[in-house]
Amino acid sequence: MENVKALIFDCYGTLIDWEQGSYDALQSLFNQKTCPSPEKVFKSLGKIKSNLQAGDKTMLYPIVLKEAYKLLCAELRLYYDEESAEEFALSVGFWPAFSDSIEALTILKSLNSKLIIHSNVDNQSFEKTRKKLEGDWGIFDNVFTAEDIGSYKPDYRNFHYVLESLEEEYEINSNEVLIVANSKRADIAPAKRLGLKSVWINRPEAILGVKGFEDIKADFEFSSMKHFAISLKDIMENDD
Incomplete structure (x- = not known):
């Protein structure tokens, strides 16, 4: 990572x-x-x-x-x-944010990686959500919605659209990104098929997009966003 x-x-x-x-x-x-x-x-x-x-x-x-x-x-x-x-x-x-989301995003923002949203919603709905996650200061460097792309995950088109945009805007290639998601159906499975590194946030209470996909394994697994953020911070700081 x-x-x-x-x-x-x-x-x-x-x-x-x-x-x-x-x-x-x-x-x-x-x-x-x-x-x-x-x-x-x-x-x-x-x-x-x-x-x-x-x-x-x-x-x-x-x-x-x-x-x-x-x-x-x-x-x-x-x-x-x-x-x-x-x-x-x-x-x-x-819809409420998970209790660890804002703290985790704050930690991750300090690592100087680009924070990107790739979501199956429309722009207007996400803007309401964005206020819950960002508060009065910006966290996300870019947001890609199904409305922007014209299709829904797990369609590969969505992932190609995001990857091409990141390469064009930030000169970041597919080997330098990490997909972070709870849904195996919509995110982890297509990421794996496209050769992208992924992190599964295994929230134990989740019902959809997880059951029936037990054979799909991400590269990394964490029980919460907070645990993921702390682990990535430790890895990146030790690497420096």
Whole structure:
């Protein structure tokens, strides 16, 4: 990890607790007596979202969420109302950061590597999230969203787009980047196939993008962003 010049972060699931945020935003479903367990709901929601994103790569993320809500209600035979679907679609900016995210990003910012966001959301949603992570001072050197790229991870196009941009803007090549993510499906698996070094943030409470991908191994694994940041700091300082 000592030669890393850019850290490319997935945001939701890695820095932002999207499952807790979604759980809070889906209370109108969870309060229904016939609603199944959160794990089943999230698994169904994840599959529906993935299918929507693959079917229309340019569909903006709030629309993906709204359509997914409608299809989820139909699949699980739950009561659907338009207002709740709209609230869920606009909930991204309210999803909380993991407790260690800001401290970890502050540590990593001190290492002089470029901090890059590569996320499957739209620009407007991310700007709301950005304030939670950055506060009053900038942390991220660049942000790439599905809206910018015109497709969703795990599409290789997304990774090529980010890598080409980093090489053009910062003269950083693919051997000098590190993919940092919780989702094996959207990030670790495609990174591995593309020959990119990766770090799996193995948050034990995560449901989506992890189960069913046990055979996919990242180059490095940490139980939290904080542990990763401290370890990378130690490695880079000792290397100096």
